[in-house]
Amino acid sequence: MLRADINELLTQTGPKTPMGELFRQYWMPACLAEELPEDGCPPIRLKLLSERLVAFRDSYGNYGLIDEFCAHRGASLWFGRNEEGGLRCPYHGWKYDTTGQCLDVPSEADNSSFAANVKLTSYPLVKIGDVLWTYMGDPATQPPLPEFEFALVPPEHTYTSKRWQQSNWLQAFEGGIDSSHVTFLHSGGLKTDPLFKGAKGNEYNLNDTKPFFEVADSDGGLFVGARRNAEDGKYYWRITPWVMPNFTMVPPRGDHPIHGHFWVPIDDENCWAYSFDNHPVRPLTREERQAMIDGHGVHSENIPGTYRPVANMDNDYLMDREAQKRGEYYSGIKGIAIQDSSLQESMGPIVDRTKERLVPADSGIIKARAKLRKAALALRDQGITPPGVDPAHHHVRSAAVVLPQREAFLDAARDDVKVKPGMPVASV
Amino acid sequence: MIYVGDAGQERIVDAAAGETVMSAAVKNGVPGIIGECGGNASCATCHVWVRDEFLHLVGTPGETEEDLLDMGVDDRRDGSRLGCQIALSDELDGLTVDVPPAQL
C-alpha cells in the first residue's frame, strides 16, 4: 500500500504542489511538431501540469507557449488570429508575441506605453526531433536542452505519436516500469505484432512467466532488470531505464526499432502518453513506419484529427470476448497501447493506492515512488536539483541481453545501457 | 520471542535461529502479521514496533525497508521495522515487539 498523503503528493502536479514543482525542473514534451505544421498556422490549446496554455507558431517561424487567456478580459486566445509576428485576440484586438509580450492594444493612443507593460505567462517552446519541448519552471534554473536519443537521430530513423490517457500520470508511468505484466497482458502481441514478433527474446519472455526483478540506481533514475531463464545456465535480462520524472524505455526485441514513452501530466486526472520508436543504425523501413502510423507496437490508432484513441473508455476499448477466449489478445483488447490504457484507466482517474497489495514483482514501482518522493521533498526543502535534469542523464538505452548467471545485471550490461550514437542496440 | 497485541496481551512464541520476526509470527498465527509478499520487503504487512530495549540489537533498516516504512505504513515510530527483515538469533532471545493496532 501507499499512504494516502503520499499518493496525493505523487499524483498532484498543479502549480505550487511539490510534484508540480518537481516536474517544472525538466524539459518535457508539450506537443508534437506536426501540430504546428507551418509558419502562421492555427494555434492549438493545451493543458500541461494543470495550466491552460496556447501554443502557436508565428509568421516568422518562432514557437511560443503562452497563457491561454487574454490579459484584457480573459477570452481564450485559441480563437486568436495568427497575424504578422503575433497572435491577436479577436475580442478587442490585443496582440501578443511568442514570449507573451503584448504588442498592441488598439483602443489606446498610438504613443501609449500601455501594451509594453502587459505580458502573459509564457514558456519556451523548442523543436527537437518530432517533439516541441517546453520548460515550465523558473527561467533562472532553466537547464540545457534535452538529449534523448530518439529526438536526436535523423528524422528517417524515428517516429513519435501521442495519445490522450484518461488517468493520472503516475498509474500510466507505473505501467512503463512494470515488466511483469508483459507476459500476460501483451502475450498476444509478442507473437503477432509486426513491430515485436520474431525476436529470440520473445521465447524467453513467454516461457518464463515468473521473472525475478532487480532494481539498480542510475544517475537519472533507475534501471529495472527483469530476469528470466535462458538456455545453458544463462539468464535473459530485460532492462528498462527510467529517467526522472517520466521518461521510460521498453527493452528491445531483435532488430526491431527501440521504443519508449514520456508520460506527461495534463492535469491530475489526465495525461499524454508520448510513444516513440527509433532505430539508431538505419532508417525505419516503409513497412515499419506504416505499422506505427496504423497504431501497432507502442502506438495507437487515434480518431482522425484528434489524439484520442479509437478504442477508448466510451466504447469499452472495443472489447472482443472471442479473441480473449482464443488467446489472440489476452485481455480481449487489441493493441499494446490500448491494452495498457484500458486497464490503467479502469483503475479510476487516480487509483487509491492505500488499497493495493504489492508483491516482489512490484519492486521497481516501490523504488520509483520512493525516489520521486525524496526528490520532490529535497527540492522543496533544500532546493536540490533532482536527478534527470542534467542532459547527461538522458543518454540511456534499454537492453535485452543474455548474461551468465553469476553476473550482476548492471555490471555485465553497463555498456549496453549507454547511448552509442549510430551503434546498434544490445538486443536479442 | 514475544508479540504484544493492542490490549497488552502477550503471545510468546518459540522460534529457531534463522527464522524472522515475520515467519515465526505467521507460523504461529500471531494476529496482525500477515507477510503477504513472503518476506521480500514489498508489502509492509509484517510491520512491528520493536521495544526500545532491543533496538540496538536489531540494527537499522536497509534501504528498501526504509522506503517501505516511509511510504507504506500508516503509523511509523522509532521502533518501526519490517518483521521479515529481522532475522532471529540467540542474541535476540526474548525479543519483544508490538503489533500496530491498525493491523489487527
Ligand code: FES
Ligand atoms: S479579451 Fe482579448 S482583447 Fe479583450
Ligand code: FES
Ligand atoms: S513480508 Fe512483505 S514486507 Fe515483510
Ligand SMILES: [Fe+2]
Ligand atoms: Fe504494457
